[in-house]
Amino acid sequence: MKKILVFGLLLIIGFMQNGIVNVHASSSDIIYTDEDYARLHTVIEHVENILKYGHAYNTDTNLLPDAINTLTGEPAKWVFPNRAEVAYSDVANQQNFYRTLVALSTVTGDDKYTNEAKAILGEFMMNYQNVNGLMYWGGHRTIDLDTLTVQSTESENGPHELKNMLPYYELMLEVNEEATLQFIRQLWTAHFRWGTADLNRHGSYSSAADVNVFGQPMIDDIIVMDELGLPIIPSNSPGDLPFVNAATDLAYAAFTLADYTGDPAPQAWAEYLMRQYHLASNPVTGMTVYQYKSTQISKSPSECADPTYTNSGCGDRVARQFRDFGAIARESNVEWKNTQAIYVDNILMLLEAADKYGIDYYVDWARGYLEGYLDYTYIRIDGKNMVIPMFNDGTVTYGYIVPEAGYYGPSNMRLGYVEMPTTYLLPILRTILATDLEEDQVKLWTYFREIVDTFGIGDVGPLGGMSPDLNLDTAIDDPFALMAMVELYNATLNPQYLEVARTIGNNIVNEKFYRGFFVESEIMLYSRLDQPDTLALLILDGVIRGIDTADMPYYLADSGYIHGYLLANDGVTEDRGYTQTYIYTKTIYDWE
């Protein structure tokens, strides 16, 4: 009898605990409302305007500009120091737009948008691939939409550079398999030194194609530990800087190649490359690194006497500018700059590799990196998610006043807290969802719960997210928050997540759809093709329709950029900068 009683009680308690479950809905129960269609309408309008005005600039090409000036309807232009203007089309920087086009075809059932993406990629791969296989795209090369010729923004022969651009290889392979495979192989040939594991984010367009690419003998790990079990970061890189953002693209390409061809060698090299970063991570804190080598000094002391001369030939630039901190002061170990590349873009790639290619231990790595990073750096201040600046051994640099100018900024700069962007939501959530054991999810979930709440989305509740108390009237208008809520809905089928996702989607439309285009905010001048908002809105639209997210393009990165020499904002001096900091920060009030 006691057993019956206990069973009855457990049954009842179980029923009580699932009290909120009774409002759960399966996707087939969801009503696609007029409000849902209104969001889709804005996305269609945006895409149609991008296609209409982007193509109007030069009707001799399918290529589109990276961004459109919403006041003039003209392409964004790179302005060189001598006023030369280039309307640029950098296909590497338009990956989210191609994903948007494919997603739009998926939800509308009309292939015309996918065909647009294919036409652009087809023309690009046919005409703008170097004979060695590298594409003319990325950080320092673009296509001039006036002349349809290749333009460098660096020196006369700017190098190939991809940093977290993670091309839409699935579609590229569909459009031109041979060109895509040749590109991926040359990406490694041009950027990676097989015998020394030196990686350069710059690859030469003069590099010869290697028929034995990925066939080189595997070498020992170059990161070894000292007597204390800490990694020794070599300082022997011959001018190469193995930034993780470049490695992320190499690894992603190699995983794609291995999966597509069935050849295991590219995957083995990708795993080797990622392992160097893992070995270089701090084993005590868990925090990982931006690079696993420093450059060797090749410049003379007199050349390097000027601290503002930041050429990497003068050695590790953090060791130069932050020498007060001793041996830990290395570019590898900085945890307040480039952290998006380390803890967002790289982790999203690792999780993608784990999910698609079965490299399960990447989930454990990702969890270790994020737990270490959040354990040491995360702090909530003034109602904001913030990061404490430090090195990866936990040495705090907060409050440090930089004594002299250098690569990391001007002299007298005081290091303060760094605001954590919403982009962190996705790697944290996806790591939790990819983790098998509940006990291993607890720590990250606790951080996730805090971070989500601090962003004003409400409480996702205890581990599992089955009992959330979300702020359905949240004011956040962010695509990463939207995608996180959609992914939580997929994981839990709790309709609260869908409702808050709808709210965020409405906020995005209300706050970012102006003058016929999606812009960062009402006053921002340019509509950027790579912006993730429209893709996020379409992923939401697909979920409401009951389309499996596996059948929709997947968000991986939002990092497309151009870097090089340009006319400074004062219009009278030369500078070296990025589209993201020079062009896409301009407002409608900056337009002359």
Next chain:
Amino acid sequence: MKKTLIILMIFLTFSLVAFDEATIAVFTQASIQNLLDVSTAVQESPCKNTPLAEGCYIPSDDLEFISSTPEEYTILETFETDRLNQIPRNWLLYSNPEYVANGVFAKVIEDDANQFVELYSDGLQKPLYPQSAPTPTFIFTSKFNLDIARSGIAYVDVMVPSENKNAVSVGVSTGAVNAISVTIDNDLSVVVKVGGPFYYYSQNGDGGEYFETDLVATTDTWYSFKFEWNASENYVKAYWLDGETEVLLHSDTFHISNRFNASATGAILVPNVFKVTMPYGQSGYAYLDNVIVERMDGE
């Protein structure tokens, strides 16, 4: 015992209802109500399955854009109406966080009822770019636009003092790149420079070309210079104005650094900046007056 169990079960069932409602009230409140409202009141959109159909998707009208044609304007700066001891209106003096306070300054001063600009540079810092180029410390500029005419004339008066003088350059630039300028050097020789620097794009060492002249300046004496450019006819010229006489100091074609991609066949980029500079590595004063940029026809 069975009765006890049944009573307990009934009690717990009622408790469950009460608890569940309380839970809903506490944890979800309006959200659940919203969901209920949605499920009962909201109809499915008729455009769900025909999102591009007529009656669903309404294409936007042609967007109204503003013209991107530049508006031309010129410069007429006698500094007579500017406030004393302040930087003149319409001018920009470069500095960055490494510059100390008053390491560079440009301020309007008055002498014999004439207002003009006193220029000072400590020569200690310079812009980061272009690296490896003789980048000046002192960069004082005003903009104009003659992009449609693609030609123009500029005038300027400049003086170096006998005490604490500095080398000074005046001329017109295309953005950051010199088109043609005149320098009164430390030894008071007068040098014309055409083009440059634009090191980092072409890598042709095109730091500009220097041309010596026969003119030697005298301190505490105002010198008037005139610059002409015409992209259609591909020339730049620098004159010294000796009273009513125009003395040609140098005539040349546009330098390669003023062309698109620093290519010999690249389109010529026309000047839009009047620029005054003093070099890195030396300190001192110079004086500036009567900066005029006008169309080739004098308007």
